[in-house]
Every structure is written in structure tokens, then in C-alpha cells.
Amino acid sequence: MKSLTAWPRNVALYLFLLCWTVPSTVLAQEPTIRLAGVVSEERIAPLLEALMARIPRAKLSYERLSAAQIAAAAKQSANAPFDIALLSSPDIAVSVANEGYAASDETVGAVAPVQWRNEVFxxxxxxxxxxxxxxxxxxxxxxxxxxxVRALEQNSSRLSRRVGIVNIGIDDVSYLLASQDSIRTSLYWRLMRAFGGAKARIYDTTDDLMDTLQAGELDVLYNVPLSTLPIGENMLEGMEIIAPQDYVLAVPWVAFMPKGAPNLGDARVVLRALLSPVSKPALSEVGLTYSKGFPGLDSLQSIELGPELLVFRDTIKRSKFLDIWFQMVVD
Known part of the structure; x- marks a missing residue:
């Protein structure tokens, strides 16, 4: 039978070995940080590679989801299916945060170009x-x-079925742009009426709109996010990108971390890397950039993050807005 005096020595040796071996085990395991976003896996690949190069011990996975799917998943009380969400619908991200489902991080907020409550970046x-x-x-x-407006009104016959817009009842970004337009210019509804006069084609997604443009079937596109367009040498022949001289709306791409994410610690590290200036070249490869010489951006009006974005997400207000829009564009 072992003496009682032997136990302290054995316990001390066990604790020593435990402290020596556990860190090695932890370092040998690559944490997997799961990202979800609204762009394709192919398009996001250069950004993921750049982030993994900056954080060698991290392993990143990515899943493409719609903004609605991201919002629904983020509202799971535990075990959210991703650690970081990247999306182009800031109003949806603000809604998630406003309901208390986004994790806060002051350190990330300090490096973000813009942020709201250190929860949406x-x-x-x-x-x-x-x-x-x-x-x-x-x-x-x-x-x-x-x-x-005048060009459409004066050439409605010649431009008939040659104008393309995205259905704001389906596409979140298009709805946000439409609602922001309506509060910035008294011309908005006249412009929608002019689209209706030209029998504008309405598409469910920007991708559908781009496919028709590439087929040469459209002459006018309105409120198209620059990130969806081929720029420079890849631009379609005969087409010109116009930044409206009266004002250019800019939709902030945002990121947030759901409170139910199982790997928030490592997600914070990745998010800080994403928001740092050194990630700009990778963002450029993904198409989230524009040339410094791109004309007309002096009148850029970036949509601000905040609870004001929730006004047009009210069910009744949204329904009324959509009713008027379809009356103008379709009827």
C-alpha cells in the first residue's frame, strides 16, 4: 500500500506533465472559423486565402447563404452555423444586432472604417x-x-423593353437603395413612372440582370451595385458606367459575429484581420473596391449604419412602399 506522503509528489508530477503536454495539443489543432456570405465560393476564395496567410494557425471554411438565411441562423440562441457573416444588406445586419443576436467587440470596432455599437462593422x-x-x-x-428621367420620357418607345431593374420586393439591396432614394430625391417616383412608361424588364436578382445585359438586350440599368459589374478592360463593349452627378448612394458591406457562434475568440482575430488596411488588396481581388480615378464619386453618400435603417423594414411601411413601386413600374 502506498504511503500518504507519496500522493502530493504524484499529484505534483501529474500537474507538471499536464501543463507541459496540453499546450502542444492545442497548438497542433487548427481552429476552424466558419464564414457565411452572400457571394460565391469562387469569388470569395482570394480573400480567404489572404486571411489564412495572415493567420497561419487558422483554418477557414465558407458557405454561401442569402441575407435572410444569415439573419435566421444568427438568431439561434446557441450553436450558430457560422462565426462571421459577410453581407451587403446593412439593414438586415443592424436588425440582427438590434434584436440582441450580434456579439460586441470594441477592439474590432476600433479598426473598422464604420461600425454600429461595436456589433456591426x-x-x-x-x-x-x-x-x-x-x-x-x-x-x-x-x-x-x-x-x-427626361431621356426615358422622351424616348419611351425606342427604349421599350430595353431598361432593366431588379425587383425590390425580392432583392434586399435593391429595396434598400429604393427606400434611400425615395427620401433623398423628390424625383424618385417620377423616375419609377418613367421606367413603367418604358416597360422596364424586372429581374429577381442582379445576376439575372447581368446575364441579360451580357446578351446585349438592355440599354439602361439603374441602381446597380458597382461590385456586381465588370470594371476596366472587362467591361462590356459599348457600355458606360455613370456615377450620378447629383448623388451616388453607397451601400456598406458589413460583417458581424452572432452571439451563438461557438468560436468567437478566433472569429475576433479573423475579423480584425479582415478590417485592417492590409486586407485591401484581397478585397480588391474579390471586387470590393474601385479605382481611385473612378469618376463621379465626389458626390458619394454612404448609407449610415444605425436604427434608421429599420424604418423601411417595418412590415406595414414596406408593404405600402412595394405597392406604390409596383403601381408605378408595372401598371
């Missing part, structure tokens, strides 16, 4: 632009909303 303002076919507007290219 903006990392790039996406300008909404107009795309026009040059040979259709030979006399003068419309560069303001009033010029676009």
Missing part, C-alpha cells in the same frame, strides 16, 4: 451606379437623375 461602401449603352445616347449621356 462596415468594411466597404458599394456605390450604386447607372449603366448606359453609348450608341443609344449619342447626343448627350444622362449623368443625373433628372436627365435620365
Amino acid at each position: 462596415g468594411f466597404w461602401p458599394d456605390p450604386a451606379v447607372i449603366v448606359l449603352r453609348r450608341d443609344v445616347f449619342t447626343e448627350r449621356m444622362p449623368r443625373t437623375r433628372i436627365e435620365l
